[in-house]
Amino acid sequence: MPIPPSSLPAALESPAAARVGAVLVIDLDALVANWRDMARRVAPAECAAVVKADGYGLGAVPVATALWQAGARSFFVADIEAGVQLRAALPDARIIVLHGAPTGTEAELARERLVPVLNTLGEMERWQAEGRRQGNPLPAFIHIDTGMNRLGMDAADFTRLEQDAPSRLDGIALQGWMSHLACADHPENPMTAEQLFRFRNILGRLPRAPASLSNSAGIFHGTDYHFDLVRPGIALYGPNPAPWLPNPMRPVIRLLGRILQVRDVPANVTVGYDATHRTQAPARIAALGLGYADGYPWAGAGKGHVMIAGHKAPIIARISMDLVTADVSAVPEALLRVGDWAEVIGPSRDVDQVAAEAGTIGYEILTRLGRRYHRIHLAQG
Structure with missing residues (x-):
């Protein structure tokens, strides 16, 4: 049963959400609005x-x-x-x-x-x-x-x-x-x-x-x-069906990854598999609870960002099977808490942008979204 948008914060604190590393929020009202827009266009x-x-x-x-x-x-x-x-x-x-x-x-x-x-x-x-x-x-x-x-x-x-x-x-x-x-x-x-x-x-x-x-x-x-x-x-x-136009569709999904751990690391150390990322200065690193087993693209390593409490945090290092790492040095410490959620796909970085960063298409990003996510379907009333 879809839940109303006003209940989203409570849904993120539910026992079902607590058992997983990431949550996929699906706005059914936005999806319906997209269908109605096209129905009007083609009538x-x-x-x-x-x-x-x-x-x-x-x-x-x-x-x-x-x-x-x-x-x-x-x-x-x-x-x-x-x-x-x-x-x-x-x-x-x-x-x-x-x-x-x-x-x-x-x-x-x-x-x-x-x-x-x-x-x-x-x-x-x-x-x-x-x-x-x-x-x-x-x-x-x-x-x-x-x-x-x-x-x-x-x-x-x-x-x-x-x-x-x-x-x-x-x-x-x-x-x-x-x-x-x-x-x-x-x-x-x-x-x-x-x-x-x-x-x-x-x-x-x-x-x-x-x-x-x-x-x-x-x-x-x-x-x-x-x-x-x-x-x-x-x-x-939600992805743009007509790339020659500004996207006429409403975004439908938000993908949230749980902050599992935050650590401070010195300069000149490596992060993640294959040691592909090396810190240039002391940094604060967060590990998020999703990875390529959840459909987040392996090719997105070191590209794009997540949002934490309204602050951008660049994605760094390899994408692991179950983890994504982000440099959260610019996130105020008071707003950075283990157990909170980082927005991986959402208003500041949509499906099309994630796809472009990974060298693929929005269709693939959407259809590969894994079954491990706790899904929250939102609808009014």
């Missing part, structure tokens, strides 16, 4: 929500439940297992499985009322057969590749589909045609416009049905890309 198109990878690391069930209560009705997951777990929480939602219908899973998909994204003619044929066994057409999306060369029907499959569309669609309750943008977060790349052109051309050669093309970044390319359904993922969770 009258439907704004779905992509909650794969366990809601981008933040918990698919609490994330989707908050969005359902806000008005979202369609949710995309990667595989059947995620779909089954979400169905238990949201019995009336439309849950769409991006990985399609692996051989032998058709009956389970139908039983759980999951909607597969059919990526090949073979999947279509098996889904038709399952519909015939059940005596009624079964719902599905059909994915046409327009340049990603990953999932979706290739040119040969599409040619056969186009030629035999009525018979190949017989027994399928088609909920939409979809494709996926490869370079939408790089507005200078001409491939985005080329994929839009290809998708429109393909739709003109197929039976009419709802269409879906845009991911998070695609939404910000304008109404030409919205069609009937958009599929935001990363934008829901």
Whole structure:
């Protein structure tokens, strides 16, 4: 059950928080605000929500439940297992499985009322057969590749589909045609416009049905890309989906690491594995209770900072499996207490900044957030 933001200090003092080295605070109100913003941008198109990878690391069930209560009705997951777990929480939602219908899973998909994204003619044929066994057409999306060369029907499959569309669609309750943008977060790349052109051309050669093309970044390319359904993922969770713009999304997470120990060290000593950091002057060092086993990037060694009582403390030395070290020399001693919390990700250093420092992307930072964190889901009332 989400707790109100006013209760956060008490939640940080709870027995559950006391048992772990770090806490992940998830602002469901901010997440809902992000979805509502995109829903307004794309209306009258439907704004779905992509909650794969366990809601981008933040918990698919609490994330989707908050969005359902806000008005979202369609949710995309990667595989059947995620779909089954979400169905238990949201019995009336439309849950769409991006990985399609692996051989032998058709009956389970139908039983759980999951909607597969059919990526090949073979999947279509098996889904038709399952519909015939059940005596009624079964719902599905059909994915046409327009340049990603990953999932979706290739040119040969599409040619056969186009030629035999009525018979190949017989027994399928088609909920939409979809494709996926490869370079939408790089507005200078001409491939985005080329994929839009290809998708429109393909739709003109197929039976009419709802269409879906845009991911998070695609939404910000304008109404030409919205069609009937958009599929935001990363934008829901706070990172910037449109790097050519100031971030239009609200931050959703704060990552807090417990101060486990503080020590004073002299000049010219090393800190951490491989002795990569050497003090240039006497320093005060804090050890924080999270590390790469919790998804904090090993490549973030010696980069960025944490915030302690409103003061910046540079991250130093290697990132350990369970520990991050910070130079807290500039933090007033009266504000530096073992057991208090350092903000590792938050308003002064967001997911995108941590990702840039580690040479990766915000998607990876979010989805690697470890299971050891005590998670606190915040919502009003």
